[in-house]
Amino acid sequence: MHQTASPGPGPFLDLYRKYDNIFVVTLSKELSATYQNAMLAKKMILEEAEDKLIKVFNSFSATVGETMIAYKLGELIEAGFNRDEIIEKTEKYIEEMQTLFVLDSLDNLIKAGRMGKLKGKIASFFNIKPVLGATPEGTITLVDKARGSKRAIRKLIEKIGERGENLEEKVLGIAHCNALEKAEYIKGKAAEKYSFREIIIVETAGISTVYANEGGIVLAF
Structure with a gap:
């Protein structure tokens, strides 16, 4: 059985105790209690050790959106920016980041209450594939729809533009759930059509794999 419960404060406390200067990137707080638990753990640990530096970023996204924020943090650290500059630039990056996705199956989104049961059943019955995205508040919204997976992927690529x-200044992240061939296809088409600085492919992991389900594709840039 898939486990979709958010991690409690405990795992965060364990990590916070090991390091003094910490950046944390979580799933959108509108989709999970992970952000709240990371913040609760921060409050608890600062009562033990006031000198620890902990910044928790709400990704307003999921899966590869979180990956791209961590990627950005790595670039900023490597470039030698100080902590305040890193936080400011990362928050701006999160504000501007776009997240788009197409799922082969909506079942787990429906079960988790992220999509209405009736809408999901109608979409499945008529083989309608919604192109979904993240709102600025970090919730899920319908961006477009298409009949069949291939048309939906074409729409997904169009929505990037x-x-x-x-x-040309950005990195495109593509996450897939056991759909490497599909991810490679999107990478190729995006490289032809757009001028991204870099395009990377990753596999979904953790709770994102449950929601993305087999064949799911998520983009962030």
């Missing part, structure tokens, strides 16, 4: 700006 409609929603993205200054793509």
Whole structure:
């Protein structure tokens, strides 16, 4: 059975005790209690050790959205920015980041209450594949829809151009759930159509794998 419960404060406390200067990136707080638990653990640990530096980022996204924020943090640290500059630039990156996704199955989103049961059943019955995205508040919204997976993937690629700006400065992250061939196809088409600085492919992990389900694709940039 898939476990979708958020980690409690305990695992965060264990990690906070090991390090003094910490950045944490969580699943959107609108989709999970992970952010709240990370913040609760921060409050608890600062009562033990006031000198620890802990910054918790709400990704307002999921899966590869979190990956891309961590990737950005790594670039900023490597570039030698100080802590305040890193936080400011990362928060700006999160504010501008776009998240788009297409799922082969909506079952787990419906079970988790992220999509209405009736809408999900109608979409499945008519083989309608919604192109979904993250709102600025970190919730899920319908961006577009298409009949069948192939058309939905084409729409997904089109939406990159409609929603993205200054793509030559950005990295496109593609996450897949046991769908490497599909991810490679999107990478190739995106490279032909757009001028991303870099395109990376990762596998979904943790709770994101449950929601993405077999064949799911998530983009963030």
